[in-house]
Amino acid sequence: MSSPSPRHPGSGLGSTRTGDELATLSLRVTRADLVRYAGASGDFNPIHWSDRVATGVGLPGVIAHGMLTMALAGRLVTQWTGDPAAVRSYGVRFTRPVVVPDDDIGAEIELSGRITDVTDGVAKVAITARFDGKTVLGRAVAEVALPS
Amino acid sequence: MPDASYVGTARARPPPTGGGGPRGGRPPPPRGGPASVCLDPAAAQAAGHADLVAPPTFSVTFTMPLIEAFLRDPAFGWDYSRMVHGDQSVTLHRPIHAGDELVTTIHVEELTARAGSHLLTLRCEVTDPDGAAVATTRSLLVTQGES
Numbered sequence: 001m002s003s004p005s006p007r008h009p010g011s012g013l014g015s016t017r018t019g020d021e022l023a024t025l026s027l028r029v030t031r032a033d034l035v036r037y038a039g040a041s042g043d044f045n046p047i048h049w050s051d052r053v054a055t056g057v058g059l060p061g062v063i064a065h066g067m068l069t070m071a072l073a074g075r076l077v078t079q080w081t082g083d084p085a086a087v088r089s090y091g092v093r094f095t096r097p098v099v100v101p102d103d104d105i106g107a108e109i110e111l112s113g114r115i116t117d118v119t120d121g122v123a124k125v126a127i128t129a130r131f132d133g134k135t136v137l138g139r140a141v142a143e144v145a146l147p148s
Numbered sequence: 149m150p151d152a153s154y155v156g157t158a159r160a161r162p163p164p165t166g167g168g169g170p171r172g173g174r175p176p177p178p179r180g181g182p183a184s185v186c187l188d189p190a191a192a193q194a195a196g197h198a199d200l201v202a203p204p205t206f207s208v209t210f211t212m213p214l215i216e217a218f219l220r221d222p223a224f225g226w227d228y229s230r231m232v233h234g235d236q237s238v239t240l241h242r243p244i245h246a247g248d249e250l251v252t253t254i255h256v257e258e259l260t261a262r263a264g265s266h267l268l269t270l271r272c273e274v275t276d277p278d279g280a281a282v283a284t285t286r287s288l289l290v291t292q293g294e295s
Contacts, residue, residue, distance in 0.1 A: 070236060084185070
């Protein structure tokens with residue numbers, strides 16, 4: 001059981017307005033990250049670790065877990081709020097796979113975000129996640145409680 | 149060349165730094181890393197939390213194994229090998245903290261067919277042991293038709 005927690009991040013967010021841009025973020029995903037995420041999430045689908053299986057089902061190669069891409073894109077928002085407890089909802093569509101090569105560099109995901117609405121102390125953030133110059137998430141929106 | 153003088157030495161594991169979460173007592177995370185309130189019990193308490201705070205998508209760690217078990221049930225007849233994740237949402241009715249005791253129920257919300265593919269929507273309702281709502285997640289899973 002939890003005691004009541006603050007739903008609000010620190011100061012500075014109270015003046016959030018529609019049209020504000022979040023600080024951009026670029027993150028790398030390597031095969032080692034996929035192994036860790038498989039263990040953390042319990043998602044051991046071999047398309048996330050076996051080139052043989054991934055190409056066998058028509059993928060270009062091993063791809064990142066959609067949930068990992070979603071989690072990393074969420075960092076854009078929690079980096080802004082400072083506290084994930086401010087996030088009320090978060091949803092994405094997985095529109096393109098993030099192909100993760102078997103090297104030490106991995107795949108780079110570029111994240112940006114914009115405030116599309118502020119109503120009753122809740123800000124909507126539209127997130128853009130790009131890999132290889134193309135968006136990989138659609139309708140990626142987080143709702144964040146702003147400090148009153 | 150390994151240093152042979154290490155033979156005969158021993159090291160104790162440092163004591164846990166409390167919190168009941170998976171990680172504790174780490175230095176501040178780098179930019180783009182998890183928030184400090186997710187990793188450092190002291191930072192979480194300083195921010196007014198009883199314990200470590202789960203990141204927004206953390207619920208996948210306990211909902212996904214249930215979803216997998218359901219999808220692998222041969223009686224349901226789902227083609228797990230050709231599955232892709234279409235979309236995902238999570239609504240947090242309150243933050244999830246380390247030490248929380250949570251109960252998850254899967255609801256099979258919708259199953260439709262389109263152009264040889266099957267689209268399945270699963271909803272997970274996460275509550276505390278008293279039944280109070282904690283989180284609602286929705287997953288759209290798609291099995292692609294044979295090409």
